[in-house]
Amino acid sequence: MLPLRANHAIGTAIGWAVHKLPNRNSRIIQRNLELCFPQLDNAERQALTKRNLLETGKNITELGPFWHWNKQQIESLRVNEVGRALFDDAKAQGKGVIIASPHFGAWELAGLLLSLEAPIHFLYRPNRKSHLDQPVIASRERFGGKCYPITSRGLAGMVRALKKGEAIAILPDQEPAAEHGVFAPLYGVPAYTMTFMANLAQRTKAPVIFTAVERLPKGLGYRVHYFKPDDDLYNDNEVLAAAALNRCVEKCIDIAPSQYMWNYKRFKKAPEGVAARY
Numbered sequence: 205m206l207p208l209r210a211n212h213a214i215g216t217a218i219g220w221a222v223h224k225l226p227n228r229n230s231r232i233i234q235r236n237l238e239l240c241f242p243q244l245d246n247a248e249r250q251a252l253t254k255r256n257l258l259e260t261g262k263n264i265t266e267l268g269p270f271w272h273w274n275k276q277q278i279e280s281l282r283v284n285e286v287g288r289a290l291f292d293d294a295k296a297q298g299k300g301v302i303i304a305s306p307h308f309g310a311w312e313l314a315g316l317l318l319s320l321e322a323p324i325h326f327l328y329r330p331n332r333k334s335h336l337d338q339p340v341i342a343s344r345e346r347f348g349g350k351c352y353p354i355t356s357r358g359l360a361g362m363v364r365a366l367k368k369g370e371a372i373a374i375l376p377d378q379e380p381a382a383e384h385g386v387f388a389p390l391y392g393v394p395a396y397t398m399t400f401m402a403n404l405a406q407r408t409k410a411p412v413i414f415t416a417v418e419r420l421p422k423g424l425g426y427r428v429h430y431f432k433p434d435d436d437l438y439n440d441n442e443v444l445a446a447a448a449l450n451r452c453v454e455k456c457i458d459i460a461p462s463q464y465m466w467n468y469k470r471f472k473k474a475p476e477g478v479a480a481r482y
Contacts, residue, residue, distance in 0.1 A: 208281065209423030211269060212262045219261025223254050230257065233466040235482060240391035241461075255462035262419060263310070263465075270312045271343035275320060282425030283317065290430045291318075294411040300366030302405055302412045304376040304433075304449075307465035308456045310417040310426055312343075315373040317428070319349040325365040325372040326351045327358065359400075366408045374401050376414075377453050379473060387475050388446035391454060396473040402437055402445035412437060416456035419463055429459060 206214070222229065233256055237249045244252070269277070294301045303324070305314040318324050326344050330353045331337050341351045350365070352358035362372050379385070380398040387394040405412050411432075418427040436448035457464045471481040 205268075207423070208266070208269065208425070211265050212419075212423040215262035215265035216258050217261070218264065219258035222261070223257045229260070229467040232469060232482070233257070236466045236468075236470060239393045239471060239481060252462060253466075256464070256466050259309075259419065259463045260465075260467065266310060266419075267312065270310070270316060271339055275347060278316065278320065281313075282420075284425070284427045285430070286427060287430035288428075290432055291413050291415075294413050294432075295369075295371065297411060298369045299408065300369050300410040301371040302366070302401060302410050303371055303373040303415055304401060304412055304452065305373060305415045305417070306377040306453045306456050307375060307468060308416050309419045309460065309463040311375070313417045313426060314415045314428065315344065315349065316347070318371060318373075319344070319347040322348075323365075323370050324349045325362055325370060327354060327362055327372065327374050328352070329354050329378065359404075362404070363408060366404075366410045376401055376449055377470065379470065386442050386446050388443055388450050390450040390470065393471055393481075394475050394478065395450060395471055397446040397450055399442045399446060402439075402442070402449060406438055406440070414452045414456065416459055418459050429456070431455065 230253055233253045234249055237244065237252055241249070291301065291303075303315065303318070305311050315324050315326055326349055328337070328340065328351055344351050350361070352361045365372050376398065378398065379396050380400065384400060385396045385398050388397045389395070390397070401412070404410070414431050414433060416429040418429065420426060431452075433452045434448050436444045437452070439445045439448070469482055474480055
C-alpha cells in the first residue's frame, strides 16, 4: 500500500535490525564473502555484510508491490533500461529468448516488466510446502505469464514456448539437483552449476540474454541491465558452458555486490576431496 520510497525505508530498517542480532543469514553471507572475495579484510566483509542485509530487507518488502500492484502501478515505477536493444534483437530472430536473471537486486521485477509487453514463461523449483508457491505463481501469471515447475512436463512446456518464439525466464544460479550439473568456477570457487540452460539453448537455438535489475537508492526506481553471454555458453563441453554461465553471474554481481543474495548456500555441494564450505 506504500509508495516505493517508504517501502524501501521499512525494508532498510528490517535489514538494520537483523544486522544487529546474531543470526544464520549473517554467518552465511560472511562465509560466502570469504570464499568469493578473499582480498577483503574482516572490516570490509563486515561492512559489505551490513549493506547486503539492508538490501535483503528491501528485497523482502518490495515483494508486496511486485506481487500485488496492478499494471498501471508497475508501469509507474521509474525504470531505466541499459542494453535493451540486445533483448529486442534476440526476440526478432523468432527463436524465442532465454532470459537468465540471477538472484541479484530485484530479480522478480525483470520478468514482470517484460510480461507487460508479451507472454513470458517462468521456470521455478516447487517449495516443499506447496501453498507457499501460490502467491509467487499468481503474481508472475497475472499479466499473462505462465509458470512451470522443474519437472519433465514443465521443461517440455518451456521448449514449446521457445518454439512459438516466446520468452522464458530462468534463475541460472540455483544449485541443481544431483546429476544435473557440473562444477565450474564462480569467483574462482568450484560451484555446482546447472547444465540445463546451456543444453536448452543448444537444443532450441534460442539466444540467451542475461538481465540484472539493479535497485537504485532511496526508492528512486530500478536500472535493468541486459547483456549477451560469451560464445562458450553454447559450447558442447558442459564444463566450459557452465564456466561461461558463472562468468555472466559474476558480471551481474559486479554491478552492485551488496545486492546479490549472499545468504544462499551457493557452494553447499563440494567437489570430491574438498571439505564442506559451510
